[in-house]
Amino acid sequence: MKILADIHVHTISSGHAYSTVDEIARFAGSKGMEAVAITDHSAAMPGGAHLFHFANLHILPEYIHGVRIIRGAEVNIMDYDGTIDLEEAMMEKLDLVIASLHPPCIKGADKETITRTLMKVIENPHVDIIGHPGDDRFPMDFDIIAQHAKKHRVLLELNNSSLQPTGTRLGARKHIVKMLESCKKYETPIVVGSDSHYYGSVGDFTEAINLMKELDFPEDLIVNKSQDRLMDFIQRKGDSDES
Ligand SMILES: [Zn+2]
Ligand SMILES: [Zn+2]
Structure with missing residues (x-):
């Protein structure tokens, strides 16, 4: 199974990551990858990137070391209304927006609350991907989320880091198994990051x-x-949002 685009990569601009765009592109090229999305944390994450970081992404070449550079962000869901910590006009300009639940930005809650929150985020026309669902602190009803995501053309992320023994998302695997089962049942498309x-x-x-x-x-x-x-998938979503 080959996956040639990595949709979730952090650079030094995230505040707790350690590589540059050039190092990332060079390595991705050497592995035969076609594309990487640069998706640094937005400002509500301690050490996260300032608005100007995202505004200036357009200066990067479209291809570096033969690898397509997708301009993105991993934004924070700030409350149970689904408020996002990056301006809408900025999200509109980016190629790809991942919205994620992160403990420094929002407290964990019960399944009903998190499911309702994510449904609102899925309805946000600027969000392309829900980042790393699957954490004891943020339980959700995957049958509901998978159906809602499919309806609104939002992708659910299968996050490789969550599955690693060093992963910090509590109990991730059992949640991710449920996510994949629901996505299989409802034929909901996913991305792997x-x-x-x-x-x-x-x-x-x-x-x-x-x-x-x-x-x-x-x-x-x-x-x-x-x-x-x-x-093709994310551009079509953009087109359908405009109509
Ligand atoms: Zn991070
Ligand atoms: Zn994240």
Whole structure:
């Protein structure tokens, strides 16, 4: 199983990640990857990137070391109304927006509250991906989320870091298994992300691929298998938002 676009990568601009765009692109190119999305944390994360970081992403070449650079952000969900910590006009300009629940920005809650919160985030026309669902602190009803995400053309992320033994998301695996089962049941497309904070893990989807094989998850539902498929999906969402 080959996944040629990494939709979730952090640079030094995130405040707790350690590589540059150049190091990331060079490594991705050497692995034969087609694209990487630079998705630094936005400002509510301690040490996260300032608004100007996102505004200036357009100066990056479209390709670095032969790898397409997708301009993105991993934004924070700030409350149970689904408020996001990056201006709408800025999100509109980016190629790809991942919205995630992070403990420094929002407190954990019960399943009903988190499910309702994520439904609102899924309805936000600027959000392309829900980042790393699957954490004891943020339980959700995956049947509801998978159906809602499909309806609004929002992708759910299968996050490789969550599955690693060093992962910090509590009890992640059992939640992720449920997510994949729901996505399989409702034919909800997903993306696989490394959530790399150091260039050496860019494009590392080992744990995610092993789990998908274990669960016999349909490859057809993985949108970032190629750059073309990924860009087509997120651009179409942008087009449908405008109408
Ligand atoms: Zn991070
Ligand atoms: Zn995150």
